Amino acid sequence: DGGITQSPKYLFRKEGQNVTLSCEQNLNHDAMYWYRQDPGQGLRLIYYSQIVNDFQKGDIAEGYSVSREKKESFPLTVTSAQKNPTAFYLCASSIEPPSAGYGYTFGSGTRLTVV
Amino acid sequence: AQSVAQPEDQVNVAEGNPLTVKCTYSVSGNPYLFWYVQYPNRGLQFLLKYITGDNLVKGSYGFEAEFNKSQTSFHLKKPSALVSDSALYFCAVSPGPFYGNNRLAFGKGNQVVVIP
Numbered sequence: 001d002g003g004i005t006q007s008p009k010y011l012f013r014k015e016g017q018n019v020t021l022s023c024e025q026n027l028n029h030d031a032m033y034w035y036r037q038d039p040g041q042g043l044r045l046i047y048y049s050q051i052v053n054d055f056q057k058g059d060i061a062e063g064y065s066v067s068r069e070k071k072e073s074f075p076l077t078v079t080s081a082q083k084n085p086t087a088f089y090l091c092a093s094s095i096e097p098p099s100a101g102y103g104y105t106f107g108s109g110t111r112l113t114v115v
Numbered sequence: 116a117q118s119v120a121q122p123e124d125q126v127n128v129a130e131g132n133p134l135t136v137k138c139t140y141s142v143s144g145n146p147y148l149f150w151y152v153q154y155p156n157r158g159l160q161f162l163l164k165y166i167t168g169d170n171l172v173k174g175s176y177g178f179e180a181e182f183n184k185s186q187t188s189f190h191l192k193k194p195s196a197l198v199s200d201s202a203l204y205f206c207a208v209s210p211g212p213f214y215g216n217n218r219l220a221f222g223k224g225n226q227v228v229v230i231p
Contacts, residue, residue: 006158033218040124042223043205090158094219101166103149103207104219106158 003027006091006107012115013078013085021076021110023091030096032074033104036060037088046089049074050096078112086114117142119206121222129230134196136225138189138206148189149207149219150180159205165189176200196229203227 004025013019023032034046045058049068063082068074074093078085088111092104118141128134140146147166151159163174170182180191189206206222 040223043221045218048218088156092159101147101164101211103147103161103164104159106151106160108158109156111156 004091004093004105004107006089006110008110009108011110011112013112014115016080018077018079019112021078021089021091021112023074023076023107024072025074025093025105025107026072027093027105028071029093029105030071031094032068033092033094034058034064034066034074034076035090035092037090037109043090046076085112087112117146117208117210117220119208119220119222121204121206121225123225125226125228127228127230128196130198131195134191134193134200134227134229136191136204136206136227138191138222139187140189140206140208141187142208142210142220145211146189147209147211148180148182150174150178150189150191151205151207153203153205153224162191162204196227198229198231201227201229 007022031050033048035043044060046064047066049055052071055066055068065077088109090109091107094104095102120139149164150162152162153159162178163172165172165182173179178193203224205224207219209219
């Protein structure tokens with residue numbers, strides 16, 4: 001079955017550590033996205049990529065980095081510069097352009113906690 | 116840029132009663148509209164969408180939504196709520212073809228609580 005896989009489901013980070021969240025899709029989607037979700041704040045866009053080897057900052061990119069070396073993969077690194085990284089992170093993908101009307105497919109999320 | 120408003124933080128409804136979750140939007144041109152549902156510690160799941168055609172759209176789990184262009188609304192409805200419908204619901208909009216920045220804009224979400 002086609003889908004989008006995020007790993008790990010739960011992740012614990014010590015202060016000052018970088019951590020990388022994995023996102024893999026086998027839907028042959030061109031575009032991929034990373035969102036951060038905090039209680040009561042909805043979804044906030046971190047980064048997105050419309051094509052391999054290219055990506056753009058979203059609304060809250062500071063303290064995060066991404067790469068898009070393969071169409072199937074869009075890993076997110078939460079760096080030590082991100083001062084409040086505890087949150088639920090969601091990856092999504094879509095056919096490009098989204099105006100094709102298919103919406104987004106979401107992964108099941110990674111919950112990151114700073115310990 | 117496109118935007119979505121979901122005016123209520125939480126919707127409480129008794130089991131068996133009709134459920135309505137409100138959504139209004141702002142977008143250039145004709146909108147593409149979506150509803151997603153999220154259960155705790157899970158990703159968003161697609162419920163239904165409006166692209167064109169009939170203003171009443173039917174989706175998964177007995178949900179439907181009505182597109183109202185004059186009121187720029189796309190309210191989600193279910194005739195008889197179940198306890199299992201308790202979840203977080205997101206409305207999203209993107210502009211149709213030929214408009215730039217065609218990414219989805221999400222509302223902040225509405226928590227639905229169905230009371231047994």
